[in-house]
Amino acid sequence: MIETSDFLNSIKYGSIVFPEVKESPITFLGIAKQPHYEDVWSNIYAFYFDVNAEHGMRNLFIDALLSNIAKHDSQFEFDFNFNIIREYSTENKGRIDLLLKSHKEAIIIENKVNHILNNDLNDYWQSVESPSKIGIVLTLNRVLNVPHPQFINITHLELMQSVMQQLGGYIIGSNPKFITFLTDFYQNIINLSTTMDTQNIKLFYNYNSEIVKVVELQQNVKQHIKSEVKKAAELIGLKNYTLGGANEDRFSYYVSSRNNNLLYTILFEKLLSPERELMIIVELQNDLLKDREQYKSIDFDNSERALMKEEAFYGGKERYAHFALQIFHLENADIENLSGYIARKINESKLKCIFEKIEAIVPVRQ
Structure with missing residues (x-):
């Protein structure tokens, strides 16, 4: 049996080749x-x-x-x-x-x-x-x-x-x-x-133990990310809220202590991809979208406006809307201490300024 690290290196450098799995065209x-x-x-x-x-x-x-x-x-x-x-x-x-x-x-x-x-x-x-x-x-x-x-x-x-x-x-x-x-x-x-290619089946069973270990490793990394995202909410003093089902593995909310329809959305699903991408969003929901024009009176500076999605926000009609967002690409060390990274980026980012300016004018609703 190959060690997991050796197995992954063999795939990375081409000594073990996994055929590309293509999705069937939609009809x-x-x-x-x-x-x-x-x-x-x-x-x-x-x-x-x-x-x-x-x-x-x-x-x-x-x-x-x-x-x-x-x-x-x-x-x-x-x-x-x-x-x-x-x-x-x-x-x-x-x-x-x-x-x-x-x-x-x-x-x-x-x-x-x-x-x-x-x-x-x-x-x-x-x-x-x-x-x-x-x-x-x-x-x-x-x-x-x-x-x-x-x-x-x-x-x-x-x-x-x-x-x-x-x-x-x-x-x-x-x-x-x-x-x-x-x-x-x-x-x-x-x-x-069309059934699965014979070569794929052969590869799966030839390296079954190694593949199981890789899947377990992926699940462990995913669980670490979810745990760290939850911990980051505590570090910045906000309540963490996660939807059930498949969305639990995609994003989490940090809810404003003043109005629970104002949130940070932490979109983390792409942290498991090679891009290691994290998106932090200022999101408004439900009652806070009844009068979208009121937010035009807020004095945002140019650096804040650069993060805002004004056209989509003011033109939308859904029960939720992304007011502003910022994308981050992480290194391994950032993911290791993800909670600290998220808390630091929110505190340093203009997203926090945007969040607090909106929070200052919305009614109390908890």
């Missing part, structure tokens, strides 16, 4: 909080399978589907003069997600995203009368054993990759708007289909 379905809804996907598929629909891509989707079917059944043929039926009723009161049916052929599609495959595929098969038919279980992940001999498994990604590979031949005459939607849908499927 319209992701924004709508519907990235994995099967009904939504089935409706999108139904639209694009329609060769006469407004998208103008004609038989792109059915061609892509047939190219995937051919890998399992090279003899299956399909007439492009077909109907698309959503939620086709079966004999046992089931519902087929998508049925593509021509005069002599049928494609039965069971669409699965995150749900398990527990559908009565035999009922689906028996409920569709056609001289030539095939069943497809469309899934995110590969299904090794489809529980019906006439059904094959195609993944959403396989289908959409075929669509995108063939798209170039259908661009002319297609509607650009629906190409954009199609590309976004493809990205949505990539987002849900």
